[in-house]
Amino acid sequence: MRLAVVFFALLTAACSPDIGSGTYFCGPERLCPPDLTCDDTSYTCVTPASAMPFSCPAGFDDTEPDSDMANARDLGELECGVPAIQNATSCVVAGDAGDYYKFVYNQDCQGANPHLEIRLRYPIALVPLQLELLDGSGTVLASGELCTSPIDTTGRDRVCIDIPPVTGTTYYVRVVRPADAPNCDGDCDSNQYLLDILFPLSGS
Amino acid sequence: MKGVILPIVIAALVCAAPAAAWAQPPTHSAVSSAVAADQPDYFGKKTVPQKVSFRQARTRTRKQQIVLASLFGAAVVFGGLGLYFHLDSRHASNEISFVGGTPRRTYDRSVADTRDRAMRSRTLAIVGYSISGALLVATIVAMAKTQPGEEIVTIDDEKAPATTVPVSFMVVPGGAIVGKVWRF
Numbered sequence: 001m002r003l004a005v006v007f008f009a010l011l012t013a014a015c016s017p018d019i020g021s022g023t024y025f026c027g028p029e030r031l032c033p034p035d036l037t038c039d040d041t042s043y044t045c046v047t048p049a050s051a052m053p054f055s056c057p058a059g060f061d062d063t064e065p066d067s068d069m070a071n072a073r074d075l076g077e078l079e080c081g082v083p084a085i086q087n088a089t090s091c092v093v094a095g096d097a098g099d100y101y102k103f104v105y106n107q108d109c110q111g112a113n114p115h116l117e118i119r120l121r122y123p124i125a126l127v128p129l130q131l132e133l134l135d136g137s138g139t140v141l142a143s144g145e146l147c148t149s150p151i152d153t154t155g156r157d158r159v160c161i162d163i164p165p166v167t168g169t170t171y172y173v174r175v176v177r178p179a180d181a182p183n184c185d186g187d188c189d190s191n192q193y194l195l196d197i198l199f200p201l202s203g204s
Numbered sequence: 205m206k207g208v209i210l211p212i213v214i215a216a217l218v219c220a221a222p223a224a225a226w227a228q229p230p231t232h233s234a235v236s237s238a239v240a241a242d243q244p245d246y247f248g249k250k251t252v253p254q255k256v257s258f259r260q261a262r263t264r265t266r267k268q269q270i271v272l273a274s275l276f277g278a279a280v281v282f283g284g285l286g287l288y289f290h291l292d293s294r295h296a297s298n299e300i301s302f303v304g305g306t307p308r309r310t311y312d313r314s315v316a317d318t319r320d321r322a323m324r325s326r327t328l329a330i331v332g333y334s335i336s337g338a339l340l341v342a343t344i345v346a347m348a349k350t351q352p353g354e355e356i357v358t359i360d361d362e363k364a365p366a367t368t369v370p371v372s373f374m375v376v377p378g379g380a381i382v383g384k385v386w387r388f
Binding site for chain 2: 015016017018019020022023024025026027028031032033044045124153155
């Protein structure tokens, strides 16, 4: 009888997925294995006891209010080949209209392919974010396209805009939460993000 | 050739000698003159047992054999299915199992689907093994229940069909050989 129990246990143990706490990033809308839950701060699947609620990175509200063009975070004038901002960490919380960033391009930079590379990265687990580039009149010049690498192992999605700048233009970058974005029925309606506004003079 | 035939003929004559003695019993007067009344009659007809009994293993009926084969065959089939789903489940489990270390992958829909497949195959493997085990037990029980055992077979000499005694005849160079079988 004991042998039969051991044999049965071996059989069943041999074919059950064994997923440890913290070994997976959460999937869309906090998707995790049934016995684990999503930790909103590290966006990894952990045991329910060690899961923490969502919180924005420290200092994220230093630039608030930045929820419209008039109050956009001013990044100054864009220099040739110099990033306007890199690895900027911020947060969009429930009820926030979004974050605006402003910069001006007055140069006439020379190069094989001078262009703006705007990259937005955010955890897949929480509400997806939208990236847009606007001109001074509020017209949307470009919308971000999902460009996450298939071999990305960071648990984040990436959205890209590549566009050549026009001299004498004031640009606004807007990071918003789309109205119809999946948000765990309101439970994961906030997200943090990393923003890069690069200005390489060559390359694709 | 003669070297071969001669021993055969001698063997036939030696074997036939007792039969010849039996076939031509001495007359009562001759026996009484040669053997005293209180002495054993070595040349008299032996008492041959009229019945022979022996044990013989019985065989299962055709129906029983079909039932046993069906039970065992079904056990093998379900065991095979269980093994198939077991291996599928283990393959899927190994694909997504991580015990420790830093996160390397996102638990997206494809991973969730793989996990679901592993769990579904695991359940089917358990069901397959369980049915197979039950069928094996049923096979063993059925084998025990239908154990035919042995029977005692008695051959009655009087009821036995008359034995045909073949006569063989073979032509050999310079003559022929006649052979006959007697029972005594």
